[in-house]
Amino acid sequence: MISPKKVLIIIPAFNEERTIRRLVQEIKKIYPDFTVLVINDGSTDHTAEEALEVGAFLIDLPYNLGIGGAIQTGFKVAFEENFDIAVQIDGDGQHDPRYLPCILEPVASGKVDLCIGSRFLNEHSGFKSTFSRRIGIRFFSSLLGLLTGVPITDPTSGFRAYGKKIIPIFAQFYPVDFPEPEAVMTAKRYNAKISEVPVNMRKRLGGISSIRYLKTIYYMLKVTMAILIDMLKKKQKEISYGS
Amino acid sequence: MGVKTFAIFVSIFIFLFVIELIRRQKMTFKYSISWLGVSSVVLFFAFNENLLRKISDFFGFQLPSNFIFFLLSAFFIFLSLLLTVYINEQNNRTESLAQTIGMLEFKIKKMQSPEQKK
Numbered sequence: 001m002i003s004p005k006k007v008l009i010i011i012p013a014f015n016e017e018r019t020i021r022r023l024v025q026e027i028k029k030i031y032p033d034f035t036v037l038v039i040n041d042g043s044t045d046h047t048a049e050e051a052l053e054v055g056a057f058l059i060d061l062p063y064n065l066g067i068g069g070a071i072q073t074g075f076k077v078a079f080e081e082n083f084d085i086a087v088q089i090d091g092d093g094q095h096d097p098r099y100l101p102c103i104l105e106p107v108a109s110g111k112v113d114l115c116i117g118s119r120f121l122n123e124h125s126g127f128k129s130t131f132s133r134r135i136g137i138r139f140f141s142s143l144l145g146l147l148t149g150v151p152i153t154d155p156t157s158g159f160r161a162y163g164k165k166i167i168p169i170f171a172q173f174y175p176v177d178f179p180e181p182e183a184v185m186t187a188k189r190y191n192a193k194i195s196e197v198p199v200n201m202r203k204r205l206g207g208i209s210s211i212r213y214l215k216t217i218y219y220m221l222k223v224t225m226a227i228l229i230d231m232l233k234k235k236q237k238e239i240s241y242g243s
Numbered sequence: 244m245g246v247k248t249f250a251i252f253v254s255i256f257i258f259l260f261v262i263e264l265i266r267r268q269k270m271t272f273k274y275s276i277s278w279l280g281v282s283s284v285v286l287f288f289a290f291n292e293n294l295l296r297k298i299s300d301f302f303g304f305q306l307p308s309n310f311i312f313f314l315l316s317a318f319f320i321f322l323s324l325l326l327t328v329y330i331n332e333q334n335n336r337t338e339s340l341a342q343t344i345g346m347l348e349f350k351i352k353k354m355q356s357p358e359q360k361k
Contacts, residue, residue: 072342
């Protein structure tokens, strides 16, 4: 159904040698036609070799840019090579590739420009998060809902599909500090249509979450500040396809 | 009188030092202009003490020295703000350079292995 469109799967990976091979294989099994691009964000382990062995395309960043900078590299490729849809999926195996069709469909059909896979929309989701993490996520979803008018249940989810309207914008202005919640603000600033679909997330197979428990409150304060500061940003002139 | 001489010497020293840095190409115009400007202002006031007194009276400073301290801290705050902006700019640039290098390597490798078609 989505096959005529050109789809780029962007996998940011920082030291994910234990999970990357399985993830790429799973994606390739479901969608052999899609381009799978692993962005190796300055890993010190064998992430790059593992990804290449199973036939993924690979971009090696010379040093660790953080998830925002890595994802943005993917958007730049998607823009330059004229992809119709870009999909972001974490390299740690937390996102189940079987849900790819769910987040792809709304974007492929042109209904929305940004589709977020949410682990909280599904009542029976097996995802267990820590208490502090849940509070944080609840807080951000209210904050973003208030500011953007879009009810988002899982603002920190990095399992997302992006349409052609938003790819050139993110190739240029992808936020680097706290990319997931901030990207929603950026998308909204450029009048993107945003929606969520329920997905299941697995327990992390490897890697460590970039959000650590003891720092949750500090993290929340910082992200809130970042989101509020985002509101001040001017809408800049964007590049577009064929310019 | 001693203070005045001291101020003159310090600002002349900074002025000449910055000029020397420019000569050795360790500083460009963009970054040197604020230093040259401030040391010139200090020199100017050192030779026009009455003007300095008048201005500090006008702004309600009890002592001209307070006025000078105020000016100094204002200058440093502004300078560090400016430096933050420069750092930020450098950050964005290195990041986009890193991304471009990554993408270039990717393209080169793709060209070297034509069997991996897009």
